[in-house]
Amino acid sequence: MIKYTIRRLIQAIPTFFGITMLSYLLMTAAPGGPTAALAFDPRISPQERHAMEARLGVSDPWPVQYLRWLAGDDWMRRDTDGDGKADTCILIPCDADGDGQNEPAGTRRGLLRLDFGTSFFERRPVTEVIGDRVNATFELGLSALVVSLIVGIPLGILAGVYRGSLFDNAARLVSVVFSAVPIFWLGLILILIFGRWLDILPLGGRHGIVLTGEVPPLYTRLNYLILPTFVLAANYIAVYTRYMRASLLDVITQDYVRTAQAKGLSGRRVWFIHTARNALIPIATFLGPAITGILGGAVLTETIFSWPGLGRTGVSAVIQQDYPVVMAVVIIGAAATIFGYIVSDIMYALIDPRIRFD
Amino acid sequence: MNRFGKVLLVTMAVAVLALLVLPVGAQDEGGIIVDSSFGSGPINFNPVTSTAASEQDVMNRLYPNLLGVNPETGVIEPNMPGGLAESWDISDDGTVYTFHLRSGFTWTDGEPVTAYDFEYTWDAVTSGEIETNLVFLVNDPVVEMTAIDDYTLEVTFTSADCEALNSAGLQPIPKHLFEPMGFASINEENFTDPDDIEIGPYQLASQIPDQQTALIPATWDNPDGLPDNDGWVMRIYGDQTVEFQSFLAGEIGVLESVAPNLQADVISAAEDGSLQYYQYSPGDAWDYMAFNLANPDNPQAAYDEDGNLIEQDPHPIFGDLRVRQAINMAVNVDNIIEGAVFGNGARMQSIYAPGSWPYVEDVPFYEYDPEAAAAMLEEAGWVDDDNDPSTPRVAQGAMYAEDGTPMTFTLFTNQGNTRRTAIGTIIQDELAQVGVGVDFQTIDFNVLLDIMDQQTYDAFILGWRNSYPFRADQRQLWATDSDVIAGDNFTSYVNPELDDLWVQASTVPGCDIEARREIYSQIQQIMHEDTPYMFLYSINGMYAWNSKIQGVNPYPGAFYWNIEKWTVTE
Numbered sequence: 001m002i003k004y005t006i007r008r009l010i011q012a013i014p015t016f017f018g019i020t021m022l023s024y025l026l027m028t029a030a031p032g033g034p035t036a037a038l039a040f041d042p043r044i045s046p047q048e049r050h051a052m053e054a055r056l057g058v059s060d061p062w063p064v065q066y067l068r069w070l071a072g073d074d075w076m077r078r079d080t081d082g083d084g085k086a087d088t089c090i091l092i093p094c095d096a097d098g099d100g101q102n103e104p105a106g107t108r109r110g111l112l113r114l115d116f117g118t119s120f121f122e123r124r125p126v127t128e129v130i131g132d133r134v135n136a137t138f139e140l141g142l143s144a145l146v147v148s149l150i151v152g153i154p155l156g157i158l159a160g161v162y163r164g165s166l167f168d169n170a171a172r173l174v175s176v177v178f179s180a181v182p183i184f185w186l187g188l189i190l191i192l193i194f195g196r197w198l199d200i201l202p203l204g205g206r207h208g209i210v211l212t213g214e215v216p217p218l219y220t221r222l223n224y225l226i227l228p229t230f231v232l233a234a235n236y237i238a239v240y241t242r243y244m245r246a247s248l249l250d251v252i253t254q255d256y257v258r259t260a261q262a263k264g265l266s267g268r269r270v271w272f273i274h275t276a277r278n279a280l281i282p283i284a285t286f287l288g289p290a291i292t293g294i295l296g297g298a299v300l301t302e303t304i305f306s307w308p309g310l311g312r313t314g315v316s317a318v319i320q321q322d323y324p325v326v327m328a329v330v331i332i333g334a335a336a337t338i339f340g341y342i343v344s345d346i347m348y349a350l351i352d353p354r355i356r357f358d
Numbered sequence: 359m360n361r362f363g364k365v366l367l368v369t370m371a372v373a374v375l376a377l378l379v380l381p382v383g384a385q386d387e388g389g390i391i392v393d394s395s396f397g398s399g400p401i402n403f404n405p406v407t408s409t410a411a412s413e414q415d416v417m418n419r420l421y422p423n424l425l426g427v428n429p430e431t432g433v434i435e436p437n438m439p440g441g442l443a444e445s446w447d448i449s450d451d452g453t454v455y456t457f458h459l460r461s462g463f464t465w466t467d468g469e470p471v472t473a474y475d476f477e478y479t480w481d482a483v484t485s486g487e488i489e490t491n492l493v494f495l496v497n498d499p500v501v502e503m504t505a506i507d508d509y510t511l512e513v514t515f516t517s518a519d520c521e522a523l524n525s526a527g528l529q530p531i532p533k534h535l536f537e538p539m540g541f542a543s544i545n546e547e548n549f550t551d552p553d554d555i556e557i558g559p560y561q562l563a564s565q566i567p568d569q570q571t572a573l574i575p576a577t578w579d580n581p582d583g584l585p586d587n588d589g590w591v592m593r594i595y596g597d598q599t600v601e602f603q604s605f606l607a608g609e610i611g612v613l614e615s616v617a618p619n620l621q622a623d624v625i626s627a628a629e630d631g632s633l634q635y636y637q638y639s640p641g642d643a644w645d646y647m648a649f650n651l652a653n654p655d656n657p658q659a660a661y662d663e664d665g666n667l668i669e670q671d672p673h674p675i676f677g678d679l680r681v682r683q684a685i686n687m688a689v690n691v692d693n694i695i696e697g698a699v700f701g702n703g704a705r706m707q708s709i710y711a712p713g714s715w716p717y718v719e720d721v722p723f724y725e726y727d728p729e730a731a732a733a734m735l736e737e738a739g740w741v742d743d744d745n746d747p748s749t750p751r752v753a754q755g756a757m758y759a760e761d762g763t764p765m766t767f768t769l770f771t772n773q774g775n776t777r778r779t780a781i782g783t784i785i786q787d788e789l790a791q792v793g794v795g796v797d798f799q800t801i802d803f804n805v806l807l808d809i810m811d812q813q814t815y816d817a818f819i820l821g822w823r824n825s826y827p828f829r830a831d832q833r834q835l836w837a838t839d840s841d842v843i844a845g846d847n848f849t850s851y852v853n854p855e856l857d858d859l860w861v862q863a864s865t866v867p868g869c870d871i872e873a874r875r876e877i878y879s880q881i882q883q884i885m886h887e888d889t890p891y892m893f894l895y896s897i898n899g900m901y902a903w904n905s906k907i908q909g910v911n912p913y914p915g916a917f918y919w920n921i922e923k924w925t926v927t928e
Contacts, residue, residue, distance in 0.1 A: 032804020033814040036919065038409060044491060054488065101486070104542070121409070122401045122567075123548055132567045191600055196607050203604045209392060209591050211572045213564025303596035308568035312596050316568075321804070 073106030117324035137309035148236035156244020204306035288340035399594030429916035452518025460529035641899030660841030703895035711896035766795030
């Protein structure tokens with residue numbers, strides 16, 4: 001198992017860098033650029049904007065930009081005489097903006113040396129930008145995952161056990177609705193119903209007003225978590241319900257179930273010990289995509305519910321073309337996806353003793 | 359369903375209900391003003407490097423400006439709220455202003471705020487070591503700022519200019535802290551830590567990115583006194599609909615800018631007395647359709663390398679003034695005001711909105727007259743060759759287009775703006791009725807900016823927001839030397855007579871308002887006739903606030919000017 005996990009992680013490395021390279025290419029190929037938003041002021045001339053682009057390095061060819069992001073620029077633009085200005089430059093010009101003065105020596109160490117860069121807009125390290133938001137996304141994502149599992153799986157089991165009943169039909173209807181309704185629409189409708197009309201839940205945010213800057217403990221702000229969690233989990237509740245029901249009905253026809261019934265085991269023991277456990281195997285394989293999907297769903301959910309997480313930051317960063325932040329979000333997404341699939345495989349083996357990894 | 363199933367169902371139902379009935383988090387707002395902002399929240403409170411409007415709202419409470427604006431008149435005057443200059447003298451030639459600053463203001467650490475802080479801030483901005491949008495100061499008329507003593511600041515301008523003061527506004531950073539570390543250190547400081555340094559009357563209490571910014575009254579003396587309320591919090595919303603619903607629900611107490619499509623909802627909601635609002639016309643934003651007067655296949659700068667004026671290659675359709683005027687007559691702007699801003703707009707006939715001080719009423723509107731428009735297009739050599747008004751006209755003897763060229767053009771606006779999409783749709787429909795084909799496209803804003811910079815477009819719909827205090831000088835948009843790439847004259851409008859009038863208007867001896875208005879009247883008349891833009895409307899502004907908030911006394915463009923006096927009653 002350990003060997004298998006290590007091998008999978010090693011195999012993931014080229015995938016990971018392939019994703020980053022493609023993402024960087026797509027990002028820089030998009031029209032505009034960070035200075036369109038940074039310097040959107042009629043008093044700043046297009047010439048000045050172009051000079052700003054040059055200083056930020058976003059007008060360099062994309063392979064150079066990617067290389068700088070990956071390996072830093074402290075070796076590309078060096079200061080050998082100690083005046084703080086670059087005088088030895090490789091791949092990029094010493095005087096990027098053409099004002100007759102060399103730019104300061106490069107200080108970026110690049111991703112390979114765990115330097116994610118500095119946000120163009122927040123003007124602080126990307127690790128800080130991400131660090132401020134990652135807890136919120138983790139909190140929302142985890143709660144959505146847990147809710148989707150603890151609601152979806154029992155619903156699927158009950159729908160399978162009472163197949164053809166009113167409950168089964170109702171569960172099917174709910175699954176179809178939850179699968180079909182777009183997140184943004186569901187979110188807005190629930191905000192209107194529970195926030196405005198019934199006035200029993202807050203309309204957005206992660207917590208109420210605090211002057212101290214400390215995020216209050218989770219148990220004091222569960223009400224803020226309810227709607228975004230439900231909206232983010234809705235689709236996965238539907239998926240787990242249908243998967244679980246279908247899997248259960250598949251397992252129920254197996255010989256060992258018939259044997260268990262013939263041995264006189266109670267119905268509850270047959271359903272929940274022998275049948276449900278085996279029916280969970282396909283669910284485990286779905287966990288990897290679910291982690292990725294929930295991270296993707298957080299983009300919309302966080303925006304609608306004003307949840308201060310990574311998804312919303314990612315959206316802002318893409319709109320503003322804040323390349324270092326976009327790349328950090330891409331890395332997190334890629335890592336979560338790869339991690340999710342590896343966890344799925346491991347869980348598969350844990351649940352099904354017939355499966356062994358070479 | 360067996361007993362186990364029932365128990366499971368009941369448990370789940372109870373769990374969901376329990377979550378639903380949990381009380382909404384107790385929000386002990388007391389005297390706290392809860393405000394909001396939509397989109398990316400404030401992230402940088404450094405007066406030199408900040409770029410976002412929401413950040414300016416926060417910084418205005420933390421750092422007074424050199425100059426304050428009279429909220430009633432919208433004009434920079436001595437001793438105004440938010441300004442440190444209590445008086446100033448102007449040299450005989452009008453190029454040197456000597457500002458006398460108020461004393462008694464201190465930084466958080468007790469150090470006095472002096473003219474040297476302003477001088478240092480100016481030096482930092484112009485040092486070239488800081489990435490700052492304030493570089494416009496470099497390009498604009500300010501030459502230098504020099505501290506004469508602790509409370510006297512001398513500002514030198516390149517020339518006498520009646521709007522010079524608009525370029526001199528600056529919020530200071532503390533010299534005593536940054537000077538030992540060098541200008542470059544300013545780049546690294548976002549001022550988002552509550553322990554960072556401020557002047558007041560508020561201080562930063564906390565900053566949670568994308569969630570809220572909280573200010574509380576300063577804990578040190580302020581010559582203007584400390585706020586009557588317990589603080590001001592800006593909540594950040596990711597969705598504008600949710601932000602608005604949160605205001606109606608009372609979760610936020612203030613809405614600084616109510617969109618035109620929501621203004622009727624506010625008026626309706628205010629009927630029960632729970633809300634109050636202030637609607638004003640004209641607002642500070644206006645929409646237009648810009649014509650490219652230059653050939654998009656051959657865009658050129660205004661001047662060559664030797665500074666000689668380059669004769670522009672005219673646009674095949676819009677190069678002809680008669681066509682631009684005909685299009686103005688073919689579009690019913692009143693329809694657009696109804697369709698795009700729900701009637702919440704004031705029509706504009708030229709560059710200034712009704713109500714602004716340079717505005718003159720005697721500049722006429724283009725009357726909606728599609729028949730006259732069609733006749734004018736015929737006269738300009740754009741004929742309906744197949745007697746089918748639903749197909750575009752073609753050129754036959756047109757001034758700048760080859761015969762047979764169809765009269766169609768591409769009209770861009772930015773994606774996601776429903777107001778401008780409505781404008782484009784109406785224009786497309788109305789121009790089709792006079793035989794002008796419009797390929798209306800909504801595109802990414804960044805793409806549009808690129809196209810505008812490169813001048814490879816036919817026409818686009820966008821808007822401008824007037825600066826506050828109001829600046830009558832629009833050379834940035836219309837002067838020949840602002841032709842792209844040098845400035846924002848994206849239409850390549852070249853008119854030497856107008857270039858002279860702009861200078862005259864800003865250098866009137868004594869800056870007599872009536873004399874200036876007379877010159878701006880000529881400018882408005884010329885711009886109306888030359889119509890490089892089809893001027894549409896200015897959008898009515900609206901502020902709204904919860905009736906629990908007392909002391910709000912807004913003026914057009916000035917909502918927060920007395921926020922220190924606002925209080926919240928339960």
